[in-house]
Amino acid sequence: MAAQEDNIFKNVISHAKEYGFIFPSSEIYDGLSAVYDYGQNGAELKNNIKEYWWKFMTLLHENIVGIDAAIFMHPTTWKASGHVDAFSDPMLDNKDSKKRYRADVLIEDAIAKMEEKIEKEVEKAAKRFGESFDKEKFVTTNPRTLEYQKKIDDTNARLKTATSNADMAAMKQIIIDLDIADPVSGTKNWTDVRQFNLMFSTEMGSVADDANKIYLRPETAQGIFVNFLNVQKTGRMKIPFGIAQIGKAFRNEIVARQFIFRMREFEQMEMQFFVKPGEEMQWYEYWKEKRMRWHQTLGLGAENYRFHDHLNLAHYANAACDIQFNFPIGFKELEGIHSRTDFDLKNHEKYSGKKLQYFDSEENQSYIPYVVETSVGLDRMFLSILSKSYTEEKLEDGSDRVVLRIPAPLAPHKVAVLPLMKKDGLPEKAMEIMNELKFDLNCFYEEKDAIGRRYRRQDAIGTPYCVTVDHQTLEDNTVTIRDRDTMKQERVKISDVKAQLIDACSINNLLRKI
Numbered sequence: 001m002a003a004q005e006d007n008i009f010k011n012v013i014s015h016a017k018e019y020g021f022i023f024p025s026s027e028i029y030d031g032l033s034a035v036y037d038y039g040q041n042g043a044e045l046k047n048n049i050k051e052y053w054w055k056f057m058t059l060l061h062e063n064i065v066g067i068d069a070a071i072f073m074h075p076t077t078w079k080a081s082g083h084v085d086a087f088s089d090p091m092l093d094n095k096d097s098k099k100r101y102r103a104d105v106l107i108e109d110a111i112a113k114m115e116e117k118i119e120k121e122v123e124k125a126a127k128r129f130g131e132s133f134d135k136e137k138f139v140t141t142n143p144r145t146l147e148y149q150k151k152i153d154d155t156n157a158r159l160k161t162a163t164s165n166a167d168m169a170a171m172k173q174i175i176i177d178l179d180i181a182d183p184v185s186g187t188k189n190w191t192d193v194r195q196f197n198l199m200f201s202t203e204m205g206s207v208a209d210d211a212n213k214i215y216l217r218p219e220t221a222q223g224i225f226v227n228f229l230n231v232q233k234t235g236r237m238k239i240p241f242g243i244a245q246i247g248k249a250f251r252n253e254i255v256a257r258q259f260i261f262r263m264r265e266f267e268q269m270e271m272q273f274f275v276k277p278g279e280e281m282q283w284y285e286y287w288k289e290k291r292m293r294w295h296q297t298l299g300l301g302a303e304n305y306r307f308h309d310h311l312n313l314a315h316y317a318n319a320a321c322d323i324q325f326n327f328p329i330g331f332k333e334l335e336g337i338h339s340r341t342d343f344d345l346k347n348h349e350k351y352s353g354k355k356l357q358y359f360d361s362e363e364n365q366s367y368i369p370y371v372v373e374t375s376v377g378l379d380r381m382f383l384s385i386l387s388k389s390y391t392e393e394k395l396e397d398g399s400d401r402v403v404l405r406i407p408a409p410l411a412p413h414k415v416a417v418l419p420l421m422k423k424d425g426l427p428e429k430a431m432e433i434m435n436e437l438k439f440d441l442n443c444f445y446e447e448k449d450a451i452g453r454r455y456r457r458q459d460a461i462g463t464p465y466c467v468t469v470d471h472q473t474l475e476d477n478t479v480t481i482r483d484r485d486t487m488k489q490e491r492v493k494i495s496d497v498k499a500q501l502i503d504a505c506s507i508n509n510l511l512r513k514i
Ligand code: GAP
Pocket: 218, 219, 220, 221, 251, 253, 260, 261, 262, 263, 264, 266, 267, 268, 270, 333, 334, 335, 336, 373, 375, 376, 377, 378, 379, 380
């Protein structure tokens, strides 16, 4: 990470704590690694992100319904889903730094460095050749870029084979051949690569033997798969249809750094879309496009999102990609879109002995549907919004301000109602306005300190509008509305305030733009 981005990331993390968005879990006991609590402002922002997702899925798609399945599931669920045998990361330790790493991540980072080298060659050549530069021709003919590209392709192919064969020795050999050194110790003194299962387990009931061992779900998706027929039959759903869910998931992440990007307890917003076998690729493309539009409608900058196709497919997928976001730690996965075939339902049928088939009355036949899944991490959504909206500004008068330019419909508070002074009946008038607004908008009331300081505090928590009650209000029933981003103020009739703010802050209006 570049030093400047590193600093911004540190500032975002300390801002999140100082302003009640995110606290380390059980901080008075020095915290718990990769576990976080959401504070008063964080909880509001999180709820708003959930609403934006839930409404998009369930209100805007008449063939998608939502459920809320339990975190604990019958242990055989995880045998059938493949998680007991295959949900593991290939890990290795550096003997000098004693740090543990994911082998595939070390290799992917090395590939990313080679890609950067190609980019640098392209930049240099573009400068040299000016307007006549043909990038496509350059990368396909320049010996140095061709050499890098060949190394990238070879490495990707070897990583793919090693992953699908679960061949840990081959994975270690790639690390040796690429001459990868530990970023901490700088040495290449590596242990062998071993598989490490990521599921947390606990015991159910009073007898702590193996028969009672259950897992904390590592993905919410399985709660949807095991309820597939319950929902289909009770909802009389016809294929294609979807089931959506928001809920906690748990993974014993070994490389658990980077704040809320990689947590051990986190939340997912997942939707499984059940389709006719053979039609999955068309729906896969459909959902890629829809999900990208959902993200970009937030207005954080279309250039901050990109697709990244998976070369190494998970055990259940026949096509998969990520929507990556430009986090302060670089472009990283925000959402996964996977064509999961009939892998899950077929295996649940096998392990449970219960039929999990859909009767297609048009085709007059039963089949196990194929599934296209969209899975976005709620905490990563939170981080994408927080980190892109965090802005340090130098103002014309020379002063500094930190402002969170959170999209207005997602902001924790939509409006702060502020009497200019704590006297002359201004607080009473402000309270009157607040009491009218609070049924439709999440409001904040404050009367202490100079108005400028109160504006700054609202900027820091991302409140898009401040309604200020001054002496003129008492004369002509008008207030000023201050815009967080432009800091401009306009005078508005009190009777117009509510409609104007609801219009600007409504999640439903945001949904209309998708
Ligand atoms: N059901 C499919 C599934 O779980 P995944 O790619 O492993 O797929 C989906 O996870 C999304 O969940 C990711 O794109 C990411 O946003 C989020 N996620 C996964 N692991 C996470 C972690 N340790 N901390 C925070 N979010 C995580």
